[in-house]
Amino acid sequence: NGSLDRVRPTVTTLLATLAVAGGGDQDEVRRAYQTALGRLYPEAVAAQPRQATWQQTLDQGWADLDGLAPKAKQALVEAMVVSMTTDGTITTTEAEILRAACALIHVPLPALLT
Numbered sequence: 077n078g079s080l081d082r083v084r085p086t087v088t089t090l091l092a093t094l095a096v097a098g099g100g101d102q103d104e105v106r107r108a109y110q111t112a113l114g115r116l117y118p119e120a121v122a123a124q125p126r127q128a129t130w131q132q133t134l135d136q137g138w139a140d141l142d143g144l145a146p147k148a149k150q151a152l153v154e155a156m157v158v159s160m161t162t163d164g165t166i167t168t169t170e171a172e173i174l175r176a177a178c179a180l181i182h183v184p185l186p187a188l189l190t
Contacts, residue, residue, distance in 0.1 A: 078145035080116055080152065086137030087116060087152060090177065093130050094159045097169040104163050112159035116151055138180045149183050157186055 080087060095109035113120045144152065156177065160170045166188075178185045 078143055078148055080144065080148050083137060083140045083144065084117065086133060086141055087155075088113065088120075089130050089133040089137070090141075090152075090173075091116075091155060091159055093134065094156055094170060094173050097173055098160065098163055098165075098167055100163055108159045108162040111162050112155040115155040115158055141177075142181045144181070149181055152181070153178065153183055153186060157188055161188075 091112045092109050095105045095112065098105065098108050100108075141149075141152070153174075156174055160166050160174065175185060
């Protein structure tokens with residue numbers, strides 16, 4: 077089943093990593109994370125931005141994210157873009173994470189970066 081609920085731990089790690097990559101203070105990171113997370117999981121309470129094992133979680137989760145249904149992939153990419161644009165700037169690191177994620181889940185890069 078290609079639902080976002082099935083891959084929630086990987087999705088939350090990806091969004092937290094992206095929020096941290098945006099830089100800024102803890103409030104900005106938390107706001108970017110909460111805004112993006114709320115797009116996919118409206119009932120979610122954002123607690124985490126970023127865990128120590130984020131690389132391992134993402135490495136193990138890419139195949140599951142690639143197995144998402146097309147609409148779920150689209151929603152994930154939209155949430156990533158929301159995280160990136162919350163503070164009004166896009167860092168190089170954020171752009172590279174989005175590029176890598178889109179390549180790994182086999183979706184086109186949003187026009188935002190093309």
